[in-house]
Amino acid sequence: MARKIRVLISRLGLDAHWTGSTVIAKTLSNAGMEVIYGGSMFPEEIARTAQQENVDVVGLSTLSGNHLQLGPEVITELKSLGIKDDVFVLMGGAIPVRDVPVLKESGILEVFGTGTNTGEVVSFIEGRFK
Numbered sequence: 001m002a003r004k005i006r007v008l009i010s011r012l013g014l015d016a017h018w019t020g021s022t023v024i025a026k027t028l029s030n031a032g033m034e035v036i037y038g039g040s041m042f043p044e045e046i047a048r049t050a051q052q053e054n055v056d057v058v059g060l061s062t063l064s065g066n067h068l069q070l071g072p073e074v075i076t077e078l079k080s081l082g083i084k085d086d087v088f089v090l091m092g093g094a095i096p097v098r099d100v101p102v103l104k105e106s107g108i109l110e111v112f113g114t115g116t117n118t119g120e121v122v123s124f125i126e127g128r129f130k
Contacts, residue, residue, distance in 0.1 A: 004032060004033055004034040005032075005033045005034070005056050005057065005125060005126070005129055006033070006034045006036070006053065006054060006055040006056050006057070007025075007028050007033050007034070007035050007036070007055060007056065007057040007058075007059055007125070008035075008036045008038055008046070008049055008050050008053060008055045008057070008058045008059065009021050009024060009025045009028070009035060009036070009037050009038065009059045009061065010037075010038035010039065010040070010041040010046050010049075010058070010059070010060060010061070011038075011039060011040045011041070011060075011061045011062065012040075012041075012042075012043075012060050012061065012062040012064070012066050012067065012070040012071065012074075013040065013041075013042055013062075013064065013066050013070050014040055014064070015040055015061065015062050015063060015064040015066065017061070017062075017063040017064070017093075018039075020061050020063070020092060020093060020114070021037070021059075021061035022037070023118065024059060024061070024092065024118060024121060025037045027118040027119075027121070027122060028059075028121070028122065028125070031122045031126070033125070036049070036053050036055065042070070043070055043073035043074045043076070043077045044077050046058060046060070046074050046077065047074060047077030047078045047080070047081055047083075048077075048081070050078065050083065050087055051081050051083050055087060056086075056087060056088070056129070057087065057088055057089075057090065057125055057128075058074065058078070058087055058088075058089045058090070059089075059090045059091075059092065059121075060074060060089065060090065060091045060092070060093075060108075061091075061092050061093050062091070062092075062093040062094070062095070063093045063094045063114075065094075067091060067093070067095050067099060067103065068099055068102060068103070071089075071091055071103050071106060071108055072103070072106035072107070072108075074089060075089060075106050075107035075108065079107075084107065088109045088128065089107065089108050089109055090108070090109055090110050090111070090112065090121070090124070090125075091103060091108050091110075091111045091112070092111070092112040092113070092114075092116065092121070093113075093114065094113070094114050095111055095113060097113075110124060
C-alpha cells in the first residue's frame with residue numbers, strides 16, 4: 001500500500017477566517033490524504049510543524065491581506081530547515097491576481113483564489129505524486 005500524501009493546512013498569521021481552510025482540510029482528507037490542521041500559525045511555526053510531521057504539502061489559507069509578507073516567509077523558514085525541496089507549498093484565499101506572480105517567484109507552487117472548485121486542489125496535489 002502506498003503511503004498517504006501528508007498535508008499541513010494552516011491559516012497565515014492571525015487570520016481568523018477558518019471556513020476555507022477547514023473545507024479544504026476535509027476535502028483532502030476525504031480524498032485519502034492525511035491532513036494535519038494547524039489553525040492560525042506564523043511562518044516559523046508552520047515550517048517547524050511541516051518538518052516534525054514530515055509533510056509533503058503545506059497549504060496556506062489567508063483572507064487577511066498578509067499573503068505577500070507571510071507567504072514568502074514560510075518559504076524562507078522551510079529553506080532554513082533544509083526541507084524546502086521535500087515540501088511544496090500551496091496558497092488559497094482572497095489573493096489579488098496581480099500578487100500571484102510574486103508569490104510564485106518566492107516559491108509558492110500554486111495559488112488558488114476564492115471560489116476554486118475543491119476538486120481542482122485535490123487533482124493538483126495528486127498530480128504531483130503520480
